[in-house]
Amino acid sequence: MNLDVDGCDLREATVEDAVCGVVPRYVAAPSDTDALAGVMAAAHRSALSVTVRGGGTALDWGGTPRSLDLLVDVSALSWIDHIAGDLVVEVGAGTPVADLYAALASAGQRLSYDPVRLGCTVGGAVATGVSGPRRLLSGALRDLVIGMTVVRADGVVASSGGRVVKNVAGYDLAKLHTGGFGTLGVIASVAFRLHPLPESLRVVSARVSSRSRAEEALAALRATSVVPSAVELDWPPEGPGRLDVVLEGTPAGLEARAGRTVRALAENGADGPPTVREELPEGWGLLPAEGTLALVTTPPAQSVAAAAWVAEVSGAVDAGARTQGSASTGSLVVSFPPGTAPERIGLVVDGVRSATEHPLVLLRSEPDVRAAGISPWGEVPGLGLMRAVKDSLDPGHRLSPGRFAGGI
Structure with a gap:
């Protein structure tokens, strides 16, 4: 095995590099896209399983990797190319979202996406694909992506879209990688359409x-x-709810x-x-940093009913679940307090999945919840097609194996 690549630092991993409790063998930190392509090609030749890290704020999201030989840290891929006159920006995957916002605000513009985690990077935000409150007016994060450069499992660099808002050339591969948890390729850079800052x-x-x-x-x-x-709807375990x-x-x-x-x-x-x-509440759009999180997707007209049902089931088993999210788009996040017993979470998850048609996905599970074997994804429509896409883009199943739906 030879992972020596120009422009890429390599070291042995420690427990602090763990992904959902799985410690990799090595950590590679490429300095640019060429180095990223080089280390991915080297990993391909050695048949290594690979997971990607940006800010490290979502390494406990998704499923547990079946194997993890190499953790690729893309934090050095941090740069911003802002084309203010076209309301477009291209950004390196390792760029902190906070840095991007500051750069855009100085030009009177913004990416109309509310970060859901403090310290997240652009690549991590896109790879997890969870959008904040302003998705109602501006669309989800995936709708703001107009181009993307990724490195395939074999080290080949591929691009789709571009830096023109109305670009329609080629397949929209960026949609596949948005929310894919790094199971189809490693995001190197992303181009977004922007909006003027409101007065x-x-x-x-x-x-x-x-x-x-x-x-x-x-x-x-x-x-x-x-x-x-x-x-935004906020439905606490007890007491009145709130609309913002x-x-x-x-x-x-x-x-x-x-x-x-x-x-x-x-x-x-x-x-x-x-x-x-005249200002947003403190912590606007941010998900709780601890505890188990679940995403429930409903038709907008059923958002309140879904939140009320979660509260009813949670109250019956004393799970303390709180439901927050976009009432007008039907994207709701259920948060359980840290330390909630896995059996109580399991009863809520099973209750929502069995009594409603609303998909429920565990975004983040505490270690004991993972150990309890609660399925993060539940029944997944179109899983056969998703597996076919995985087979096509990552035939060796080496990219974050097990992190996505159905064990993809």
Whole structure:
């Protein structure tokens, strides 16, 4: 086995390099895309299994790797090529999302994606594919990707799309890699379309004490023309829920839109007068950094019902689950407090999967939950097609084996 590649540092791994509890044999840190391609080609020749690390904030997400010989650290692939006049940016996969936001803000622009983890990198955000609250207006993260460069399992560099928003050349391979947990290729860089920074912001918040009142409030909001950037539902284990409606635009226009939103909620479902703030709540869009997390996907009209059902099942087994997420897109995250007994989590997971048609995926499982054998993915529609794609792009099944649905 020879992993010596120009521009790539190699060392033996330690327990701090573990992925879902599995410690790799080696860690490679390429300095650029060429070095990344070189080390992937070397790993291919030696038939090594490979997993990728960026900021390291999601190494406990997804399934447990069946094998892990080499951890490839892409944190050195950190650069930003901002084409402000075209509202486009191309970014190295190892670039911290916070650095990208700061660079774009200085030019009055933004990537309309709310990070769900502190310290995440661009490559990690794309590889996990979970989008924050503003997906309602701007689309999910995958919708903001217009180009991508990846390194295949055999070390070949491949690109799709480009740095032009209306580019339609070739297959949209970027969609396959977004949310693929690094099982189809190693992301080297990503091109995004951008939006201008809004001049002003308002957050209208309302308490809702029951499922019926929350659904009434959302129906009233849909009947208005306020066009929110996000509508977030927070359904705690006990007590009333909360709706946060984010409005963005010019100061003059926002006053009228906020007023219409307040009236709609106050007259339909809100318990008490809604409040209005001029900044986002602390920790906006961030998922809990500890505990087990599950993603539930529902039709938007059933978001409140799904959250209420999770609360009911969780309450029956004292699991303490909290449900938060985009009520208007049906993307909800269920968080269990750290240390929740695996059998209680299993009862909630089984209850949601068996009693509803809503897919539930365990994004992050605590070690004892993994040991309990709770399936992270449940039943996966289209799994045969997904396996065929895996066979085509990674025939040796060496890229993050077992990390994705169905053990892919």
